Amino acid sequence: MATKKTQIQNDAPEQSAENTEVVESKIYKCPSCGNFLHYDPETKKLKCDYCDTVEELEPVAPAQEQIYHVGSENGFIPWQGVKAIRCRSCGAVTMLSAYETAVKCPFCNASNIVETNEIAGLKPNAVLPFAISKEQEHTYFMKWLKSKHLAPFTLKKEAKKQDSQGIYIPVFTFDSQCNGVYTIRYGQHYTVTVGSGKNRRTETRTRWYVDTGVISNFFNDIQVEASKSITQSNLSKMGGFDTDNSLEYHNQFISGYSAERYDKGLDESWAEAYTIMEDIIKRMIISRYNADVIDYVNMNNTYSGTTYKYVLVPIWVFNYKYRKKEYGCIGNGRTGKIIGKYPKSPFKITAIVLAVGAAVALIVWLYIKYFM
């Protein structure tokens, strides 16, 4: 442990970062039994797994928005008081608080993991702590599985003892004021009756309009995933995160969990947020018109007063095997909402096909008997 600590200090490029480490590398040990304390979402305190002793958290202020400009990332400070673990199976790099040891990769369950000298990357400035405990998330998982009528009976039985891993994933959020002008060309359909006699028919035609206007909108916390393991579409399927409630980053919240290092930089994430916002503005403009068809929308938007947060958000990851195939689900650590894949029972599918077939056969038989 001594060598690891030396390593961290050697990596520290400047005085201020070392000071940060002294504050943050507090060892979260139980005062009664010496075991590690982990952040407990139910009590919102640090709790010992072995003797249930709870310790108060250090007080933390709400997260502050940071002013964004291209290259802001250069001002980030290194993430201290954590160590990096690389998974040789899936390649994920996750952080643990410096005094914990990992036995398997939180993303894929592989035990083929190594502690690496890779730097932990840049320190998040915000964290949205877990609000749903492992036990509570398991209840959501069982409910979700229960609602999947095609899932095999045996799986539901096995899932009772299914374990999950709590991981914080990196997300950048952006606030920005958008002001713009636009020109739109849109069409409205109308029908006319043409021809005469046998050739009399209706045809659809389009009347075209051009309009210009101004638009403005304030965007609050547009979320862009910066993770290697979670896609943007999964982020929105999970329902997003209440990043407005995030707190100033503190290592105490990742005690007992792991955290993924970000894989996508701040400027790249801003470029994605920009695309998302431009798309929203375009839809806002289109919704002003009773258009059946859009020819073009030309926009000239400026974004000002842009701020960001680099925030860790909590998810629960379930990995399980069923008949040698791997399945994965993730749960929103704030709301419990589960998304993911599950095996479908060939037996149940066959039964449904047979039942539908039998119903069709019965209808045909009745029809022939009574109507033919």
Ligand SMILES: [Zn+2]
């Ligand atoms: Zn204890």
Ligand SMILES: [Zn+2]
């Ligand atoms: Zn892995």
